[in-house]
Amino acid sequence: MKKILILFFIVTSLTMADYLDTWDELLQKYTSDREKDGVTLVVVDYSGLKEDLKFEKLLKEVRNVEIQKIEGDELKAFWINTYNIGAVKMIVDNYPVDGIKSAGSLFKSVWDKEIIEVGDKIYSLREIEDKILRKAGDELIHFAIVCASVSCPDLKKSAYRGKDLDGQLLEQKLKFIEEKNKGMYMEGDTIYISKIFKWYKEDFGNIREYLSISEDKRIKYLDYNWELNEMNQ
Numbered sequence: 001m002k003k004i005l006i007l008f009f010i011v012t013s014l015t016m017a018d019y020l021d022t023w024d025e026l027l028q029k030y031t032s033d034r035e036k037d038g039v040t041l042v043v044v045d046y047s048g049l050k051e052d053l054k055f056e057k058l059l060k061e062v063r064n065v066e067i068q069k070i071e072g073d074e075l076k077a078f079w080i081n082t083y084n085i086g087a088v089k090m091i092v093d094n095y096p097v098d099g100i101k102s103a104g105s106l107f108k109s110v111w112d113k114e115i116i117e118v119g120d121k122i123y124s125l126r127e128i129e130d131k132i133l134r135k136a137g138d139e140l141i142h143f144a145i146v147c148a149s150v151s152c153p154d155l156k157k158s159a160y161r162g163k164d165l166d167g168q169l170l171e172q173k174l175k176f177i178e179e180k181n182k183g184m185y186m187e188g189d190t191i192y193i194s195k196i197f198k199w200y201k202e203d204f205g206n207i208r209e210y211l212s213i214s215e216d217k218r219i220k221y222l223d224y225n226w227e228l229n230e231m232n233q
Contacts, residue, residue, distance in 0.1 A: 016070065016078075019061035023081060023159045026054060031157045032231060039182050042154040043231040050092045058085065063117045074162030076136060081160050083128045083145045086116035088155070090125070091148050091228065099226045100148045139203040139210075140169040142196055143176045150225040151182055151194065177211070181222065184211060190218045197221075 030045040030052075049055055062082055070078060087100065090110060094103040104110030111126040133141045146155045153176045160168055176194070177183040184193045191213050197204055198221050204210045213219060 020159045022058045027157050039150055043229050045231040046091050046095050050095050073165040077160040077162045077165050079132050080144050086125055087146050087148050090115050099228045142200055143172040148229055150227045190220055192220050192222050195221045195224045
């Protein structure tokens with residue numbers, strides 16, 4: 001019995017490692033830092049990724065992860081990675097496209113389109129975000145999941161991993177907030193902040209307290225740039 005249990009955990013670990021290693025490899029190959037519309041961001045070579053057979057391999061590996069056998073930060077990291085892989089797949093499946101919203105239709109928002117398979121179920125981005133990740137009550141996920149756009153949080157150039165998740169999420173938060181014209185900046189007596197803080201205000205609570213904005217400062221929301229975070233534009 002002990003040997004069976006050891007084999008069970010080894011097989012589960014290998015399955016997780018497969019998709020994480022493949023995602024790491026693709027991220028390192030197809031992402032880079034660029035400046036676009038006055039914003040420094042991580043851009044993606046979607047045309048190259050579309051032609052790489054390892055992306056299909058990644059999707060198969062994600063599909064085969066047995067999520068009922070993982071928990072805690074490892075499970076949260078899995079769903080963050082899966083959301084981001086799904087967002088990238090949305091672009092790849094519709095490439096070339098001006099932006100992620102263009103991948104939707106008159107009858108169904110891009111966020112509600114089923115896009116990525118886990119086990120025997122195909123999930124939409126909204127389902128992963130609202131029904132899984134936001135239910136965990138961790139506002140930091142909003143700095144980690146991406147929408148393939150200039151104004152959204154950067155796609156991290158390595159996979160999220162359970163053992164490092166707290167540090168990775170905090171790093172993404174600071175990186176996002178400190179990017180002028182994207183996260184937060186001050187001009188005179190006005191603080192400009194991302195609309196993410198408006199759209200998900202129930203997750204962040206008192207935004208002045210969360211971002212340490214004094215009462216004598218006005219708050220204005222930055223325009224959101226939905227242009228694709230495309231390397232080749």
